[in-house]
Amino acid sequence: MPGPERIEVTFNSGARTRCVIESGALERLPELCAEVGLSGTAGFLCDARLVFAQGPLVKALGDRFGGVLARPVSEKHKSLAEVEAMCETLNARGVMRDGFVVALGGGVLTDLAGLAAALHLRGVPWVSGPTTLLAQVDAGLGGKTGANLRAGKNLVGAFHQPTLVVCDPRVLKTLPERERWSGLAEVVKCALLAPQQDALGEALLTRCERDLEAAARGDEAALSGLIFGAVKLKATVVSGDEREGDGPLAPGQLPRAALNLGHTVGHALETATHYERFTHGEAVALGLRSAIELSRLRGHVHDSDAARMQTLVRRLQVLAPNKLTPLEREAALVAMQKDKKARAGQVRFVLLNSSGGVVVERVEAADCGRALDAALD
Numbered sequence: 001m002p003g004p005e006r007i008e009v010t011f012n013s014g015a016r017t018r019c020v021i022e023s024g025a026l027e028r029l030p031e032l033c034a035e036v037g038l039s040g041t042a043g044f045l046c047d048a049r050l051v052f053a054q055g056p057l058v059k060a061l062g063d064r065f066g067g068v069l070a071r072p073v074s075e076k077h078k079s080l081a082e083v084e085a086m087c088e089t090l091n092a093r094g095v096m097r098d099g100f101v102v103a104l105g106g107g108v109l110t111d112l113a114g115l116a117a118a119l120h121l122r123g124v125p126w127v128s129g130p131t132t133l134l135a136q137v138d139a140g141l142g143g144k145t146g147a148n149l150r151a152g153k154n155l156v157g158a159f160h161q162p163t164l165v166v167c168d169p170r171v172l173k174t175l176p177e178r179e180r181w182s183g184l185a186e187v188v189k190c191a192l193l194a195p196q197q198d199a200l201g202e203a204l205l206t207r208c209e210r211d212l213e214a215a216a217r218g219d220e221a222a223l224s225g226l227i228f229g230a231v232k233l234k235a236t237v238v239s240g241d242e243r244e245g246d247g248p249l250a251p252g253q254l255p256r257a258a259l260n261l262g263h264t265v266g267h268a269l270e271t272a273t274h275y276e277r278f279t280h281g282e283a284v285a286l287g288l289r290s291a292i293e294l295s296r297l298r299g300h301v302h303d304s305d306a307a308r309m310q311t312l313v314r315r316l317q318v319l320a321p322n323k324l325t326p327l328e329r330e331a332a333l334v335a336m337q338k339d340k341k342a343r344a345g346q347v348r349f350v351l352l353n354s355s356g357g358v359v360v361e362r363v364e365a366a367d368c369g370r371a372l373d374a375a376l377d
Ligand SMILES: NC(=O)c1ccc[n+]([C@@H]2O[C@H](COP(=O)([O-])OP(=O)(O)OC[C@H]3O[C@@H](n4cnc5c(N)ncnc54)[C@H](O)[C@@H]3O)[C@@H](O)[C@H]2O)c1
Pocket: 047, 049, 050, 053, 054, 074, 075, 078, 105, 106, 107, 108, 109, 111, 131, 132, 133, 134, 135, 138, 139, 140, 141, 142, 143, 144, 145, 153, 154, 171, 172, 173, 174, 175, 176, 179
């Protein structure tokens, strides 16, 4: 019987993903693969930085999987050229249809390796071992794989559900604390959404209020609980809306678009500062302030609920200076108008609702300015 640290997800397409959340689980990765029926030749694609940061783990897994295909990946080189290079290494390694891909690394590596798995021999199963908190709570589950084009981030990709996702809080010890804070912003996003989804309630919200700083320090028990809650929320959302809007939603089911909470302003801040000043999580943390304030201003959220949420969100550490120059502010407003989901000058915001669910609303330019100021005050 799966223990409480296992989450089994079945998608409308029939695909199934098992998520294991447990300290030390990556050390047992080959056994966990066998348990889900993966036993052929493995192509073990690994973020090259982990060869140093997690040397003993990478070596042990390399011995078991017949070698390590270390890839020096980064957001700047999250390209189709890298996916092609990965496919060449999978071919050279002799990964056939009965084989599988194992991806170990941050979200950049797992997105690229997942896409390589989708393309290699027109698709082989894959296993995701996310090693940043952001990747564990966000990129691991849900089947979105991808690469960047010159025109923008994640403009090419495929849905390819991993058979297994293994989230091991122990590997997060070697992450810089700022990266853990970045992942915690996505956890807090899930905590704000969980009470909006029937049957999940506010356990994750209270856990965040209790354990946020301990998790940022790398405390494994605190991290395990938060990762479990966030993955549970994401599992519930993506299993009910696998490809974002491809069918009717069950009553009480959050749309996949709800996961964009805080991201309208977050993406605008990243664009306006050329992806150099804020980590993704820092931009999302600031974007969550905007989303809560807009939800309150538009009467969707009671003042007392908004105050509780803002108190939690403001505990998320943003190490980057959050003042924008007038030029950057203008660039952020323009970026919001150009958001892929904006239409006719109206920007789409995911807002919370005290009576449950989320509201996706189009927001005029003037309110976009207020939203931005709420993020930065
Ligand atoms: N597929 C999805 O649904 C989804 C969701 C969210 C984000 N993403 C993608 O994820 C990417 C961001 O992921 P990220 O934040 O993990 O960034 P990342 O992959 O760049 O990792 C951040 C840094 O940490 C290093 N690192 C990874 N694990 C480590 C460890 N255990 N110890 C020390 N260093 C470690 C990496 O080498 C890198 O330098 C973006 O490209 C984004 O588009 C995808």
